[in-house]
Amino acid sequence: MMKKELGLFLLLAVISAITGAINPAFLSFVNLLNMANLIGLFGVFALGEGLVIITGGIDLSLGSMFALLGVVFIDLLTTYQVPWPFALLLVLMGGLALGGIQGFLITRLKMQPFIVTLCGLLIYRGAARYYTSDSTRGFGYGDEASTLSNIASGNVAGIPNTFIFLIILAVILGVLLHRSVYGRWLYAVGKNEEAARFSGIRTNLVIATAYVISGGLAGVSTVLFVFYTNSVSPSSFGNFYELYAIAAAVLGGCSLRGGEGSILGIVLGTALLQVLQNLVNILGIPNSLNFAVMGTVILIGVLADQQLQARRRRKAALAGLARTAPKSKEPTIRQSASPHGAAALPTSAGDQA
Amino acid sequence: MAETLLELSGISKTYPGVRALDDVNLRICRGEVLGLIGENGAGKSTLMRVLAGVIAPSAGVIRIGGTEHARMTVNEATLAGIAFVHQELNLFENLDVAANVFIGREKLAGGPLKLVDNAEMRARVTPLLERLGADFTPSTLVDNLSIAERQMVEIAKALSIDARVIIMDEPTSSLTISETERLLEVIADLKAHGISVIYISHRLGEIMSCADRVVVLRDGRTVGELARNELSHAAMIRLMIGRDLKALYTPPAHAPQPGGCDIAGVVTTAFPDRQIDLSVRRGEILGLAGLVGAGRTSLARAVFGIDPLLGGEIRIDNAPVGVASPRDAIRQGIYLVPEDRKKSGLVLELPIRENVTLASLLDYARMWLVNGTAERKIAKDQARRLSIKAPSIDIEAVTLSGGNQQKVVLGKWLSMQPRVMFFDEPTRGIDVGAKSEIYALMRSLADQGVAIVMISSDMEEVIGVSDRVAVMHEGSVSGVLERDQFSEYNVLRLAVGQTLETMEAAAS
Numbered sequence: 001m002m003k004k005e006l007g008l009f010l011l012l013a014v015i016s017a018i019t020g021a022i023n024p025a026f027l028s029f030v031n032l033l034n035m036a037n038l039i040g041l042f043g044v045f046a047l048g049e050g051l052v053i054i055t056g057g058i059d060l061s062l063g064s065m066f067a068l069l070g071v072v073f074i075d076l077l078t079t080y081q082v083p084w085p086f087a088l089l090l091v092l093m094g095g096l097a098l099g100g101i102q103g104f105l106i107t108r109l110k111m112q113p114f115i116v117t118l119c120g121l122l123i124y125r126g127a128a129r130y131y132t133s134d135s136t137r138g139f140g141y142g143d144e145a146s147t148l149s150n151i152a153s154g155n156v157a158g159i160p161n162t163f164i165f166l167i168i169l170a171v172i173l174g175v176l177l178h179r180s181v182y183g184r185w186l187y188a189v190g191k192n193e194e195a196a197r198f199s200g201i202r203t204n205l206v207i208a209t210a211y212v213i214s215g216g217l218a219g220v221s222t223v224l225f226v227f228y229t230n231s232v233s234p235s236s237f238g239n240f241y242e243l244y245a246i247a248a249a250v251l252g253g254c255s256l257r258g259g260e261g262s263i264l265g266i267v268l269g270t271a272l273l274q275v276l277q278n279l280v281n282i283l284g285i286p287n288s289l290n291f292a293v294m295g296t297v298i299l300i301g302v303l304a305d306q307q308l309q310a311r312r313r314r315k316a317a318l319a320g321l322a323r324t325a326p327k328s329k330e331p332t333i334r335q336s337a338s339p340h341g342a343a344a345l346p347t348s349a350g351d352q353a
Numbered sequence: 354m355a356e357t358l359l360e361l362s363g364i365s366k367t368y369p370g371v372r373a374l375d376d377v378n379l380r381i382c383r384g385e386v387l388g389l390i391g392e393n394g395a396g397k398s399t400l401m402r403v404l405a406g407v408i409a410p411s412a413g414v415i416r417i418g419g420t421e422h423a424r425m426t427v428n429e430a431t432l433a434g435i436a437f438v439h440q441e442l443n444l445f446e447n448l449d450v451a452a453n454v455f456i457g458r459e460k461l462a463g464g465p466l467k468l469v470d471n472a473e474m475r476a477r478v479t480p481l482l483e484r485l486g487a488d489f490t491p492s493t494l495v496d497n498l499s500i501a502e503r504q505m506v507e508i509a510k511a512l513s514i515d516a517r518v519i520i521m522d523e524p525t526s527s528l529t530i531s532e533t534e535r536l537l538e539v540i541a542d543l544k545a546h547g548i549s550v551i552y553i554s555h556r557l558g559e560i561m562s563c564a565d566r567v568v569v570l571r572d573g574r575t576v577g578e579l580a581r582n583e584l585s586h587a588a589m590i591r592l593m594i595g596r597d598l599k600a601l602y603t604p605p606a607h608a609p610q611p612g613g614c615d616i617a618g619v620v621t622t623a624f625p626d627r628q629i630d631l632s633v634r635r636g637e638i639l640g641l642a643g644l645v646g647a648g649r650t651s652l653a654r655a656v657f658g659i660d661p662l663l664g665g666e667i668r669i670d671n672a673p674v675g676v677a678s679p680r681d682a683i684r685q686g687i688y689l690v691p692e693d694r695k696k697s698g699l700v701l702e703l704p705i706r707e708n709v710t711l712a713s714l715l716d717y718a719r720m721w722l723v724n725g726t727a728e729r730k731i732a733k734d735q736a737r738r739l740s741i742k743a744p745s746i747d748i749e750a751v752t753l754s755g756g757n758q759q760k761v762v763l764g765k766w767l768s769m770q771p772r773v774m775f776f777d778e779p780t781r782g783i784d785v786g787a788k789s790e791i792y793a794l795m796r797s798l799a800d801q802g803v804a805i806v807m808i809s810s811d812m813e814e815v816i817g818v819s820d821r822v823a824v825m826h827e828g829s830v831s832g833v834l835e836r837d838q839f840s841e842y843n844v845l846r847l848a849v850g851q852t853l854e855t856m857e858a859a860a861s
Binding site: 175179180181182184185187188191192194195196197198199200201202259 | 657659678679680682683684689691696697698699700701702703707711712714715718721722723765
């Protein structure tokens with residue numbers, strides 16, 4: 001189970017070592033801290049995306065959610081002078097609510113996750129732009145939320161708080177996913193929703209909860225990003241960010257078919273993506289190739305993983321064959337004893353033919 | 354005698370460990386309706402698959418118009434004029450009638466693009482539909498057609514390839530009475546045009562009214578042939594049964610206790626116009642027999658909360674219980690071992706351990722965190738108790754044999770407190786050794802006071818394992834047999850829709 005994560009970690013280490021060897025600036029303290037900050041920022045919502053992907057769904061609305069929640073958040077703090085704890089709470093609740101609505105549409109009204117969250121992507125972005133008349137919102141000269149700003153964009157002993165948040169959230173979600181009953185249900189639902197339902201699991205609730213968690217983490221990410229950029233331009237804030245999350249989750253071992261993936265994998269996937277972006281800059285590769293490099297690495301990574309899995313499965317099948325081989329004579333001997341039992345089989349065997 | 358169109362001789366088909374067809378001979382003449390009957394699993398469908406070229410026989414010869422084939426391909430079968438009207442209709446619902454009729458043989462318009470010529474295809478389908486008396490047009494979307502109309506599309510497809518033999522596998526299983534009559538008229542018309550029909554059905558009445566000749570299969574062998582003037586229900590049933598049944602029966606340790614599960618006036622979505630009344634006492638195994646599609650699985654799904662109950666009531670120990678979802682049913686101690694264990698019973702990619710605790714995980718958790726030690730203990734206990742053969746409880750269920758997979762499903766339920774258990778085809782696709790283990794388990798559960806309903810299409814199992822047998826026919830219970838009334842004959846009579854009264858009248 002941990003093989004995937006180990007492989008990913010080695011890949012990360014090798015790429016870092018090579019880049020560091022070519023240009024030692026990559027491994028400089030400043031650059032590492034900068035990367036840690038970005039990994040923190042992009043990792044938080046990738047965790048939520050990962051949970052959704054494990055249910056077999058997808059959440060395309062995250063980037064637009066950042067824009068909508070972001071302009072509302074800034075407005076609450078500046079225009080309405082709402083105390084920051086309330087503004088923070090409202091934004092988190094907003095994220096949870098949007099996730100809840102999407103979860104409801106997907107599980108209760110049986111709509112496809114892709115469509116629901118694609119519409120979310122369009123609607124939230126449109127709402128954010130209309131709400132602000134397409135103008136950028138930022139903090140004024142006052143220090144509306146300097147406490148929160150310090151928490152969100154500060155550091156502890158040099159380590160960016162965003163990175164610390166990511167580690168804390170990853171630990172909490174790691175326990176939730178890998179140690180709790182809910183996590184077990186999530187994997188079961190992702191792998192075989194029908195069998196989960198036949199075992200009395202409330203599959204709709206389990207799936208909807210994943211979207212709610214993803215929405216809540218989007219709320220957290222919104223606040224972190226707002227204090228990272230200090231302003232929100234509603235038409236571009238968070239554009240494509242959901243794709244970073246999906247890429248990180250897939251790179252980290254989540255299957256879009258559901259039922260697979262781990263928190264550690266998602267964190268490592270996010271880290272790898274940020275390292276790649278950084279490497280493009282550090283090695284002087286034209287910045288325009290940024291996305292192309294990312295796409296190529298994901299493609300190769302997923303392909304390699306599939307090949308390895310197929311090989312492992314072949315080995316397991318061979319081992320299974322060796323185990324059952326001595327028994328293969330049994331049924332023929334007993335066949336005359338139970339003519340009907342024998343005759344009951346071929347229909348299913350025929351289906352495979 | 355009319356000209357012989359095709360002949361199958363000495364056809365055998367063996368799967369590893371199983372002989373599905375054993376030296377079967379079948380001949381069909383021009384313009385003849387051949388009835389093909391036999392119990393569930395007698396080999397009818399396998400035989401027809403051989404004829405249609407879907408599967409290759411292990412031995413034997415197929416003779417068509419003077420040429421001999423050791424096996425057929427689907428193309429050869431089509432060229433020879435053999436058409437299959439499938440049990441589960443094989444149509445594309447998103448395409449129109451004409452496109453379905455010409456699927457894979459689309460008429461193309463000229464020109465460099467070779468576009469599909471819809472007008473031409475529709476023009477060709479129109480006369481076929483007229484001939485079948487269909488009242489829909491070639492441009493109707495198949496999605497909008499009823500089952501009976503879809504069947505007409507299949508038959509039109511057969512006519513469009515100039516079929517000489519049309520195989521119909523249980524064509525009337527989802528038709529209303531008037532639709533069935535319409536189909537029988539169409540068959541008579543096909544016959545008048547010199548087209549032969551192989552008509553597979555459990556409905557002996559239909560066979561009586563349309564077949565010129567009936568061939569009976571049993572356990573993969575041809576066991577008899579009846580000419581038109583020899584046809585009678587009794588004669589057909591006599592040939593279908595008549596096999597030595599092994600003694601499987603273990604009597605219960607004590608007489609059935611009071612209480613149990615009562616199903617009163619239950620209406621399921623499969624048969625919204627029928628009511629089901631059934632009761633099973635604690636400590637007994639009630640066999641639930643019937644032909645495929647008689648509504649047995651729908652009943653189990655409804656009682657387990659998968660499908661909605663349209664009416665009626667379920668009582669356990671005389672107290673009504675609500676089963677709006679599987680979760681409710683499980684809370685009441687009603688468990689279902691489903692028909693398709695790979696799809697509904699197990700999460701194949703999860704280890705044995707996680708499958709065993711899937712339904713009861715909260716019992717092995719504190720504050721929602723799984724207690725790994727308790728979980729391993731219960732999984733190990735179940736693996737030992739059910740003698741699940743696996744190197745460890747951490748290996749994925751997908752690697753197990755059918756019998757061991759079924760035991761994992763059982764382990765999931767037995768780690769809790771069952772009161773009523775439904776087993777839907779519990780031993781399908783399971784080897785003989787594991788079968789008897791599962792029978793023994795069911796008996797020991799019954800002896801512990803669980804009420805057990807065993808849905809089975811395996812006659813040997815129904816008669817050999819049950820304490821009583823209820824037989825379903827078209828969505829309701831047509832009769833309940835006590836052990837002294839058990840016989841294949843009685844079960845089959847009830848399964849084809851006759852009542853106990855008519856049976857007694859026939860007997861006296």
